[in-house]
Amino acid sequence: MKNRAVAERLREIADFLAIREVEYKPRAYRTAARNVESLSEPIEDVYDRGDLQEIEGVGESIAEKIADYLDTGEMSYYRELRTDLPIDIEAITSVQGVGPKTAKRLYLDLDVRTLEDLERAAEAGRIAELDGFGEKSQANILDNIERAKRGQERMLLGHAFPIARDVERRLDESDAFDRVDTVGSFRRRRPTVGDVDVLATATDPEAAMETFCTHGDVSQVFSRGETGASVLVGDDLRIDLRIVADEEYGAALVYFTGSKAHNIALRNRAIDRDWKLNEYGLFDVGEARREASETPRETGGDDGQRAGERIAGDTEEAVYAALDLAWIPPELREDTGEIDAAAANDLPDLVATDDVRGDLQCHTDYSDGSHSVREMAVAADEHGLEYLLVTDHGPEAPIPSTLDADAFDAQRADVEDVNADDEISVTILQGIETEITESGLGVPDDWCDRCDLVVAGLHSRPDEPTERVVRALREAPVDVLAHPTGRLLTERDPLDLNLDAVLGTAAEEGVAVEINAQPRRLDLDWQAVAEYRDTADFVVSTDAHTTGELDFLHLGVAQARRGWCDASDVLNTRSLDDLRSAFGD
Structure with missing residues (x-):
């Protein structure tokens, strides 16, 4: 699903045109970008139907540029603009206080091409020396660079959502997978996400891995094993897949959904009962068996993590119930009182x-x-x-x-x-x-x-x-x-x-x-x-x-x-x- 990638290119074109002080066109490209990004279906499907110009704000000229990108992975018009002004416009203008025209000025006067160049120039005091800037402007830029850098490491939930949901849908519809769930901070609906984690079961893990690593949106495969793989999807979202056994799926859902603080609170509740909770299940280990399971084995492996009598693990509900807790919606799993509320059967009936x-x-x-x-x-x-x-x-x-x-x-x-x-x-x-x-x-x-x-x-x-x-x-x-x-x-x-x-x-x-x-x-x-x-x-x-x-x-x-x-x-x-x-x- 390349909606976000296309929208980003259109926004960058708008910035380059704004730098050139071209009238009207920057707004047209930003409008088209916003409409492309908010599509409820992959833009590739719209293109295949020949309906690009049905998107509000996408006329013949912009449609040609989108088609160019979808056909070749590049927009030749964008490449021409960047040749004239070879800067990472998206990264530089992500810094609060740095707009397109400021970015051009910093390039012409200080050869600032990247976010790293901008940071070095600010740290060296070179920005303050420019007419119209000064120490305060430089300090503000320097303060906001860290936020911009963090922003490059995480994606907005709303931008990740259609990409992750499309991948989840494709896997779920594939015969290679039995169960598929997106977990981690995505499932908890945190406002930003890093990598997206997908949990699954599959009768034939090798076929499942092949399906995951070769579907059309994958641009790079970082790693691939028997039960795990990591790929780049949509040009900028890393998705990690982990295949687990059916009887461990519920425990894995709890573990990989998180949060870390929530999981620690659950594990402490299990310890109070002389049990052990991990990604493989909830086990009655007993004192002696727990000590044995915590002793490292020379042969390695996960057997020690599965030691003891399995109490629950196939479903989340069973794991929570065994701990005398109502099932807790993923959005609440931040260790902010949800454990006590679940124990008292006092969780809210959350708005839907x-x-x-x-x-x-x-x-x-x-x-x-x-x-x-x-x-x-x-x-x-x-x-x-x-x-x-x-x-x-x-x-x-x-x-x-x-x-x-x-x-x-x-x-x-x-x-x-x-x-x-x-x-x-x-x-x-x-x-x-x-x-x-x-x-x-x-x-x-x-x-x-x-x-x-x-x-x-x-x-x-x-x-x-x-x-x-x-x-x-x-x-x-x-x-x-x-x-x-x-x-x-x-x-x-x-x-x-x-x-x-x-x-x-x-x-x-x-x-x-x-x-x-x-x-x-x-x-x-x-x-x-x-x-x-x-x-x-x-x-x-x-x-x-x-x-x-x-x-x-x-x-x-x-x-x-x-x-x-x-x-x-x-x-x-x-x-x-x-x-x-x-x-x-």
Whole structure:
């Protein structure tokens, strides 16, 4: 599945064109990149059908470049652009504060071509010597380089998800495999993942290995053995496969899902019973046998790990039950109280994606979205949503395309037209995503009065963000606080907010707090969700800018689940009438 690889190339082309100060085209390439990345199917399949130009924003010229990449593994146009400016534009611009034009300046003046070059130049004090930079700019770049480097080591969950799911589906549909599960931090739905681990059973492991190592998306095989292999998929995601015995599958699922802290807590519970828990099963070893099993054998092997009487191991449920625990959902396995809750049979009935009845943030082509109100409505209908809040950006948002008064009125007419269409079941609500400004909200008061709901957030980084947000929540007609901490995973730290003050004020003022499902955000963070679950009401929103991004809903729900939320904690699991009542309408 090459969706992400194609999207990255298109974004890099946009950056190179921006450096050249080409008008309009950079935005066109970024729009195409976003739509390609949010496809729900492999772009290779779209190409094979001859439907590349059916993708929103992909015209004949961009379609030719995508076809070039899919046919040859290269985009000749991208190669030409990089020949003129031989820099790793994606890596360098991943550093906060370094945009395409800054990258060009650093290349021309300091011969900065790579992230490593940038780090060396900053450490040597050469950036501060350039006109327009100075010590502060250099220090900020140096501080953000480490985050960018970490970002190269891990992939956003939302970017890894379609790749890993496609591999899992292919293996599951293959006759060579009996059972297949993706484990590790991916299964726990952590916001970023490193390598993706796949666990499987197979009657013929050799045939299974052949299937895994030779499917079409594999670009490199790092290792291959009798029961394990490691490959590179989608150009940048490493996937490791481990085949285990049927009777050990459940114990292996527990072990390889993790987290490490959760597994240690489980092993300690087993030790308290004079048992042993590992990836091979749960065993009654007894004191003498445990001592023997811990003595290294000259012959090696795993027999010592399997010593003792097997109590459980074929299913996860059996392992947890033998330890007198309810089965614990993977999202909760972080050693944050889930063991005690499972022992007391007091785990929450976690919210599920199917519980969510509406989406309370999306964008259309009236601001920076790719699709019309009607197209978003049709897509929401296909997703089975009951309502969708359209929240295009208000005038003071720091983005190129925002609503003006005429556009706001025209959008209202579009919303009414869609809602009058008997063939569309979803109800479209008109909202706004307004910037929280120094003086309040960045939209006229009468706009707020006409909106079904007002969504407000910070896209800037003021010196005193807590005071600004708290004042807006208290004094302005805000219904939902969008992506509260403003973080961008692997790119930008969260704002220095006093969450006690912000979420406490939100609760007092009846403002819901968003869990934003965009892969780069997943904001509010799951740890804060868990901490403030009894304080604030939450909504899970996709912040979709394309019809395909409505699929992101499950990513936000996963973070709500990691924060121990049940359906009652998430307002948009309610019917539209109940939602209106919750917001006082």
